[in-house]
Amino acid sequence: MTDLATHLARLEDHLARFRRGGILNLIGGQDEAGEGWFETRSPVDDSLIAQVALGTAATVDRAARAAKAAFPAWAAMPGAERKAVLHRIADLIEARAEEIALCECWDTGQAWRFMSKAALRGAENFRFFADLAPGARDGQSLPSPDHLNITSRHPIGPVGVITPWNTPFMLSTWKIAPALAAGCTVVHKPAEFSPLTARLLAEICHEAGLPPGVLNLVNGMGEGAGKALTEHPDIKAIAFVGESRTGSAIMKQGADTLKRVHFELGGKNPVVVFEDADLERALDAVIFMIYSLNGERCTSSSRLLVQETIAEAFHARLIERVNRIRVGHPLDPTTEVGPLIHQTHFDKVAGYVAIGQAEGATLAAGGGRVGETGCFMRPTLFTDARPEMRIAQEEVFGPFLTSLRFRDDAEALGIANGVAYGLTGYVWTNDLTRALRFSEGLEAGMIWVNSENVRHLPTPFGGVKASGIGRDGGDWSFDFYMETKNTAFALGRHKMQRLGL
Numbered sequence: 001m002t003d004l005a006t007h008l009a010r011l012e013d014h015l016a017r018f019r020r021g022g023i024l025n026l027i028g029g030q031d032e033a034g035e036g037w038f039e040t041r042s043p044v045d046d047s048l049i050a051q052v053a054l055g056t057a058a059t060v061d062r063a064a065r066a067a068k069a070a071f072p073a074w075a076a077m078p079g080a081e082r083k084a085v086l087h088r089i090a091d092l093i094e095a096r097a098e099e100i101a102l103c104e105c106w107d108t109g110q111a112w113r114f115m116s117k118a119a120l121r122g123a124e125n126f127r128f129f130a131d132l133a134p135g136a137r138d139g140q141s142l143p144s145p146d147h148l149n150i151t152s153r154h155p156i157g158p159v160g161v162i163t164p165w166n167t168p169f170m171l172s173t174w175k176i177a178p179a180l181a182a183g184c185t186v187v188h189k190p191a192e193f194s195p196l197t198a199r200l201l202a203e204i205c206h207e208a209g210l211p212p213g214v215l216n217l218v219n220g221m222g223e224g225a226g227k228a229l230t231e232h233p234d235i236k237a238i239a240f241v242g243e244s245r246t247g248s249a250i251m252k253q254g255a256d257t258l259k260r261v262h263f264e265l266g267g268k269n270p271v272v273v274f275e276d277a278d279l280e281r282a283l284d285a286v287i288f289m290i291y292s293l294n295g296e297r298c299t300s301s302s303r304l305l306v307q308e309t310i311a312e313a314f315h316a317r318l319i320e321r322v323n324r325i326r327v328g329h330p331l332d333p334t335t336e337v338g339p340l341i342h343q344t345h346f347d348k349v350a351g352y353v354a355i356g357q358a359e360g361a362t363l364a365a366g367g368g369r370v371g372e373t374g375c376f377m378r379p380t381l382f383t384d385a386r387p388e389m390r391i392a393q394e395e396v397f398g399p400f401l402t403s404l405r406f407r408d409d410a411e412a413l414g415i416a417n418g419v420a421y422g423l424t425g426y427v428w429t430n431d432l433t434r435a436l437r438f439s440e441g442l443e444a445g446m447i448w449v450n451s452e453n454v455r456h457l458p459t460p461f462g463g464v465k466a467s468g469i470g471r472d473g474g475d476w477s478f479d480f481y482m483e484t485k486n487t488a489f490a491l492g493r494h495k496m497q498r499l500g501l
């Protein structure tokens with residue numbers, strides 16, 4: 001196993017060029033400085049990683065024009081050729097997986113043990129959608145007695161992709177790969193807290209032979225470059241991953257240009273543990289799904305609903321394990337939880353510790369800072385919470401678990417559904433009928449029964465209520481990035497009304 005010192009030395013080699021020249025935008029295949037610079041800093045020690053080119057509305061306009069100019073040729077390219085380009089991108093991601101993972105850990109604070117796999121997941125996303133590219137245009141034949149109706153799909157045009165900072169590389173590939181496979185061109189605005197790997201992805205795509213202008217990278221602030229992208233008339237759709245209130249702002253911003261939107265937003269996902277469950281596995285899943293990825297994960301199970309008959313014993317084992325979670329340097333392979341992305345986010349999560357205490361829940365584990373520098377926080381657990389408390393209602397987006405007790409299925413369902421969000425739900429029971437009935441009533445876009453979040457790329461991904469609009473994955477992604485056209489051919493001389501005879 002590679003150790004921390006080796007990781008740090010290799011990271012230094014990868015960062016040297018960014019320290020010298022900054023992280024540039026990439027528009028129409030050309031590197032571009034911005035209309036100024038902003039800094040990206042590491043949450044490990046607040047050290048400067050690099051200056052980043054600041055994109056503004058003018059930068060976005062150039063990028064949107066480049067995407068528009070590149071669109072006709074890319075859209076017309078046979079699917080088999082787009083497939084080959086996307087597979088070459090996946091090859092290069094795999095070849096540079098270590099570099100991507102090192103940069104991602106340093107920029108975001110995510111632990112190496114998870115990020116090394118996330119880089120490879122990015123390659124998988126490209127391969128999966130590459131293989132679907134040749135069939136993306138396929139439609140249906142819907143004959144009526146007098147017409148043959150044929151549907152076909154066509155890429156919608158240049159699209160904007162706006163991504164968050166929690167697992168930026170994986171999420172960017174998840175959005176950009178299907179857009180390119182569909183024949184769309186893209187302007188990508190990554191999160192200002194984590195610009196490093198978006199730059200690597202744009203470089204890789206060009207190295208793999210993606211024509212200039214097909215993927216354009218504009219760094220900048222949400223209210224600047226992000227807003228301009230959502231308002232640009234040449235951008236036909238916005239694929240957005242981020243907070244629910246940002247989604248709401250984007251919907252307003254895009255109204256004048258009638259943007260199609262796809263939103264993957266926040267969550268306050270329940271994991272429901274019934275007394276008849278395999279409690280050993282349930283415990284592993286509960287811990288993994290809130291404390292992996294620093295809890296900065298939209299699908300995290302941030303609310304534990306545990307049946308009161310087993311609550312005491314379950315909590316006792318949970319507290320013991322949570323207290324043993326290893327918080328440390330994200331590039332140390334033994335680290336389980338790294339630092340939170342940024343001081344402002346640390347303050348938000350720490351603020352919820354104070355809120356939970358003021359609300360009268362029991363702080364059963366964690367709650368405090370680790371070390372003097374950086375954004376390290378002890379994995380935190382509140383027990384004895386009530387459903388109406390803010391720590392049981394609001395997305396904290398950190399290593400922060402709120403536990404609530406329930407008596408029976410009906411009460412559990414009421415608590416589970418009693419929040420604004422509806423992204424995922426996790427149900428632990430060995431009673432088949434209960435599992436079926438409970439998941440039927442659960443308000444969530446994705447449910448796992450006796451499992452943690454195990455993603456299968458052909459399945460739909462997305463949320464209900466304040467957690468999102470639309471679905472990704474498999475053919476659902478093409479529904480978003482493409483327009484469906486119906487053409488009706490008369491099969492003969494059907495009866496037609498004749499006016500003005």
Ligand code: NAD
Pocket residue numbers: 162163164165166171189190191192220221222223225226227230241242243244246247249250253263264265266267297298299395397423463467468
């Ligand atoms: P955020 O909404 O603050 O920012 C996301 C992106 O939107 C950034 O690139 C930001 O610059 C941009 N942005 C901000 N304001 C904008 C505006 N007015 N117009 C256009 N763009 C704007 O989210 P975040 O803090 O970066 O990420 C955390 C959030 O993302 C959490 O709520 C989390 O649940 C959510 N998330 C959801 C999913 C999912 O699949 N549902 C996945 C990952 C993260």
